[in-house]
Amino acid sequence: MEAMPYNRPMLLALLRKHDISPTHQRLEIAQVLFRRCHHLSADQILVMVNKRHAETSKATVYNTLNLFRDCGLIREVIVDPKRVFYDPNTEPHHHLYNVDSGEITDIAADALSVSGLPDLPPGMVTVGVDIIVRIRASDSLLG
Amino acid sequence: MEAMPYNRPMLLALLRKHDISPTHQRLEIAQVLFRRCHHLSADQILVMVNKRHAETSKATVYNTLNLFRDCGLIREVIVDPKRVFYDPNTEPHHHLYNVDSGEITDIAADALSVSGLPDLPPGMVTVGVDIIVRIRASDSLLG
DNA sequence: CTCTACATTAGACAAAGTCCAATAATTGAA
DNA sequence: TTCAATTATTGGACTTTGTCTAATGTAGAG
Numbered sequence: 577m578e579a580m581p582y583n584r585p586m587l588l589a590l591l592r593k594h595d596i597s598p599t600h601q602r603l604e605i606a607q608v609l610f611r612r613c614h615h616l617s618a619d620q621i622l623v624m625v626n627k628r629h630a631e632t633s634k635a636t637v638y639n640t641l642n643l644f645r646d647c648g649l650i651r652e653v654i655v656d657p658k659r660v661f662y663d664p665n666t667e668p669h670h671h672l673y674n675v676d677s678g679e680i681t682d683i684a685a686d687a688l689s690v691s692g693l694p695d696l697p698p699g700m701v702t703v704g705v706d707i708i709v710r711i712r713a714s715d716s717l718l719g
Numbered sequence: 720m721e722a723m724p725y726n727r728p729m730l731l732a733l734l735r736k737h738d739i740s741p742t743h744q745r746l747e748i749a750q751v752l753f754r755r756c757h758h759l760s761a762d763q764i765l766v767m768v769n770k771r772h773a774e775t776s777k778a779t780v781y782n783t784l785n786l787f788r789d790c791g792l793i794r795e796v797i798v799d800p801k802r803v804f805y806d807p808n809t810e811p812h813h814h815l816y817n818v819d820s821g822e823i824t825d826i827a828a829d830a831l832s833v834s835g836l837p838d839l840p841p842g843m844v845t846v847g848v849d850i851i852v853r854i855r856a857s858d859s860l861l862g
Numbered sequence: 863c864t865c866t867a868c869a870t871t872a873g874a875c876a877a878a879g880t881c882c883a884a885t886a887a888t889t890g891a892a
Numbered sequence: 893t894t895c896a897a898t899t900a901t902t903g904g905a906c907t908t909t910g911t912c913t914a915a916t917g918t919a920g921a922g
Contacts (some may be wrong), residue, residue, distance in 0.1 A: 586915065597888070599800055599920090617876075633902050638879060639863065652800070659799045672837070675846055688835035694815070694826055696854055703818055703853040710846040740919080742869065761910080776871050781910065800878090800907065 582611060594647045601625075601632045605640045606649075615653055615661040615680040662711060670707035683709065684693050725754060737790045744768075744775045748783045749792075758796055758804040758814075758823040760790035796823060798851050826852065 587606045593596040608624045609616065616624070618637055625632045641662055644650045651719060653661040655673045668685040688707070696702065730749045734741040751767045753760065759767070761780055768775045784805055787793045798803040798816045804823060812830040829851070839845065 594824035597899075598885075600765045601901070608777045617727055635880085635903080636901055639900080643845060654797060654800050656793070657797050657800075670841075674843075677837060683837055687837060688833065690831065690833050690850065694830060696815075698853045700817075701857045702844065706849075706851045706853065710849065710850075711843045712834055712846055714842055714844040740868075742918085743869070762908090776870080779870055779909085784871080 577595070590649070594649060596643065596647060596649075601636050602643075604632060604641050605637060606644075607652060609644075609662065609664045613664050615663050617659045617661055619659065653707075655680065655710075668704075670709070672709045672711060674712065675710050676712045683707070733792070737792060739790060739792075741787065744779050745783050745786075747775060748780060748789070750808045752787075752805065758806050758829065760802040760804055764805070778815060789796050789845070795847075798823065798853075811847075813852070815852045815854060817837045817855065818853050 578592045584607075585605065587603055587610065588608075590597050591602060591606065596602060604625045605621060608621055618634075618641055619643070622632070622634055625637065641650070645652055645662070648666060649664075649690060651663045651666050653663045653671060655661070655671060656678065663680075665682060670683040670688060672681040672683055673679075674681075690705065690707070693705070722781075727746065727750075727838045730746055730753065731741050734745060734749065739745060747768045748764060750783075751764055757793070761777075761784055764784070767778065784793070784798075788795060789807070791809060792807075794809050795807045796814060798804070798805045798814060799821065813826040813828060813831060815824040815826055816822075834850065834852070836848070837843060850854055
């Protein structure tokens with residue numbers, strides 16, 4: 577796996593490599609996503625990007641996230657019905673989801689193996705296999 | 720696994736067994752969920768329940784689904800960021816999700832095995848493991 | 863039958879995300 | 893460097909899913 581693109585020149589190269597014109601807003605959003613490799617919601621990204629100066633709109637955040645997703649730069653993580661999280665790690669891997677705190681942690685794909693997946697209906701292809709391990713504190717209310 | 724509760728008396732018994740008072744609306748919703756063992760969204764259930772005569776409100780559908788879920792009668796399936804699906808099958812199993820059509824199909828849990836799940840952080844328990852195999856037609860646009 | 867606790871309801875509300883038409887920025891070519 | 897054409901950004905209206913509330917309705921124990 578290549579090094580994470582921390583700085584502006586690397587982010588710029590990353591966008592160019594994917595034929596995305598590197599506007600100011602897109603670079604800001606990319607920076608937030610790739611600097612600290614967290615799982616972030618659109619709303620969190622909107623806040624972070626506008627921390628210093630308000631300079632990016634909600635519409636642009638959504639446009640950009642959808643663009644990045646379509647280009648394979650990031651991946652959607654669907655674990656919470658309330659919001660989508662975006663994952664800057666597009667290598668195959670899975671997720672640990674803390675249902676109380678909402679925290680998402682990666683599980684390396686090679687640590688884990690699945691056997692016995694069914695044959696697909698004819699003419700169908702697998703887009704991806706998502707494994708979500710939902711966890712919570714053992715002393716939490718529902719325990 | 721016990722037989723699916725198709726008819727009114729069986730549905731009534733099912734609700735009573737879970738200490739749910741069997742109102743007209745709850746029986747209608749249970750019927751829609753358990754008769755044809757599909758994965759349905761709240762909206763689909765609202766439409767189906769009011770097919771003949773409008774007699775159940777949106778609020779009641781949501782109240783009832785949350786109640787059934789809390790009682791372990793049904794399970795939420797989170798595969799589509801746009802809506803939650805409800806699954807009348809609470810036995811451990813997984814899902815095949817057609818990303819084009821939205822169709823959800825069960826994968827029997829015993830057909831499939833996962834190894835290499837990581838140790839949990841101390842004081843944490845697993846609530847559940849969800850495996851979602853996302854599929855699409857091989858001649859679909861993105862292919 | 864009546865009383866009380868619980869269910870249902872319409873509609874207001876909230877949050878996530880999309881759409882639109884106007885404005886602004888970027889880029890390639892001259 | 894400048895210009896025109898394309899592409900991006902924007903605020904705000906809009907849509908959808910789901911929740912909340914306060915008022916009304918219902919069921920069933922006694």
